[in-house]
Amino acid sequence: MSREHILQIKNLDVQYYTDAGIVYANNKINLELKAGERLGLVGESGSGKSTLALAILGMIKPPGGIAGGEILLDGRDITKLDEEETRQMRGREISMIPQGAMNSLNPVMRVKDQIIDSVIDHELGLGKEEMEEMVRYALEAVELDRTVGNMYPHELSGGMKQRACIAIAIAMKPKVIIADEPTSALDVVTQRQVMQTIRRIQEEMGAAVIMIGHDMGLMAQFVDRLAVMYAGQMAEVAPKEGAFRAPMHPYTQMLIESLPKLGAKGEFHGIPGITPLLRDLPPGCVFNPRCPQSFGPCKEVMPKFLEHRPNQWVACHLYENESEPARS
Numbered sequence: 001m002s003r004e005h006i007l008q009i010k011n012l013d014v015q016y017y018t019d020a021g022i023v024y025a026n027n028k029i030n031l032e033l034k035a036g037e038r039l040g041l042v043g044e045s046g047s048g049k050s051t052l053a054l055a056i057l058g059m060i061k062p063p064g065g066i067a068g069g070e071i072l073l074d075g076r077d078i079t080k081l082d083e084e085e086t087r088q089m090r091g092r093e094i095s096m097i098p099q100g101a102m103n104s105l106n107p108v109m110r111v112k113d114q115i116i117d118s119v120i121d122h123e124l125g126l127g128k129e130e131m132e133e134m135v136r137y138a139l140e141a142v143e144l145d146r147t148v149g150n151m152y153p154h155e156l157s158g159g160m161k162q163r164a165c166i167a168i169a170i171a172m173k174p175k176v177i178i179a180d181e182p183t184s185a186l187d188v189v190t191q192r193q194v195m196q197t198i199r200r201i202q203e204e205m206g207a208a209v210i211m212i213g214h215d216m217g218l219m220a221q222f223v224d225r226l227a228v229m230y231a232g233q234m235a236e237v238a239p240k241e242g243a244f245r246a247p248m249h250p251y252t253q254m255l256i257e258s259l260p261k262l263g264a265k266g267e268f269h270g271i272p273g274i275t276p277l278l279r280d281l282p283p284g285c286v287f288n289p290r291c292p293q294s295f296g297p298c299k300e301v302m303p304k305f306l307e308h309r310p311n312q313w314v315a316c317h318l319y320e321n322e323s324e325p326a327r328s
C-alpha cells in the first residue's frame with residue numbers, strides 16, 4: 001500500500017434496499033486520494049456521488065448499507081469501525097460540507113454554538129478559552145467577522161451561511177474534506193469566492209478535498225484530478241489535463257464537448273438519453289445505451305476499470321485491447 005494515499009476506496013458497493021428493489025448506488029468503486037490533493041467528483045444527478053461521500057463518512061443509513069469493499073483511511077478500514085469510533089473519526093479526520101449545507105444550519109442556534117457543538121462531541125478536553133479560540137480560528141479561516149459567531153442563521157446571507165457551514169466542517173482541521181456541491185445555491189460571484197476560500201483553507205491546512213459538483217468550469221479551476229461517475233460506477237479518473245484535454249471514456253468526452261466553449265458556467269447539458277435506473281441496470285457497460293461508440297462487447301460484458309494511460313483509469317472496452325502488452 002502506498003504511503004502517500006490518505007484515502008483508498010477498494011471495490012466499494014453501496015446499495016439501498018427499497019420496496020421497488022435494490023438500488024445499486026455505488027458499484028465496485030475504486031478511488032484513491034493523496035494527502036493534500038484536490039479531486040473533483042462529477043456525474044449526472046443520481047449517479048451516486050453523495051452516496052459515495054456518505055459512505056466515506058460512515059453515514060449510510062438504512063435502507064442503505066455498504067454491501068462490499070473497503071474504505072481505508074491512513075490504511076485503516078473505516079467500514080469496520082463501530083458507531084462510536086465512526087463518530088470520533090467524523091469531523092476530526094474526515095469532514096463534510098453536506099449538500100444543501102446552508103439549510104442544515106440550526107435556525108435557533110448561534111453560529112458559534114454550532115461550531116462548538118460539532119467539536120464538543122469529540123471530548124477533546126478543551127476548556128472554554130480553547131473552544132473560543134477554535135471558534136475564532138474557524139471563523140477567521142472562512143473570512144467571517146468574529147461578530148458573526150453571535151448571529152443566527154437567518155441574519156446571514158447565502159454566502160455567509162455557506163461559510164458558516166465550512167467553518168463547522170474545518171474547525172477540527174480534518175485531513176480530508178468532502179464538499180458536496182458547496183456552491184450550487186449561490187450566485188456566480190459568491191460561488192467563486194467560496195471556492196477560493198475552500199482552496200485557501202485546503203492549502204493552509206494541507207487537507208485533501210473531494211469536491212462534488214456539476215459545474216465543469218468551476219472544476220477546471222479548482223481540481224488536480226477529476227473522477228467521473230456514471231450510473232453508480234466510476235467511468236474515468238484522470239489528472240485534470242487528461243480529463244479535460246484528452247478524455248478517454250465516451251461519457252467524459254461528451255461531458256467535455258457539451259461545455260460552452262467560453263462560458264463561465266459549465267453546467268451539464270446536451271447529452272442525449274437518460275441515465276438508467278440504478279435498480280435496473282443494463283447488461284454489459286452501463287453507458288452502452290447512450291454511447292455513440294458502442295460496439296461488440298459493450299452490450300454483454302461489463303468493462304474493467306483499468307489504467308489505460310499513466311494515471312488515467314477508464315472503464316471502457318474501446319481501450320481494452322490497447323493496454324494488453326504487445327506480443328510479437
Ligand SMILES: Nc1ncnc2c1ncn2[C@@H]1O[C@H](COP(=O)(O)OP(=O)(O)OP(=O)(O)O)[C@@H](O)[C@H]1O
Nearest residue numbers: 016018023025044045046047048049050051052278
Ligand atoms: N435514502 C435513500 N433511499 C433509497 N434510494 C436512495 C437513497 N439515497 C439515494 N438513493 C438513490 O441512490 C442513487 C444515487 O443517489 P445520490 O444521492 O448518491 O446521487 P448524486 O450523484 O449525489 O445525485 P445529485 O447530483 O442529484 O446530488 C439514486 O438513484 C437515488 O435515488
Ligand SMILES: [Mg+2]
Nearest residue numbers: 049050051099
Ligand atoms: Mg448528491
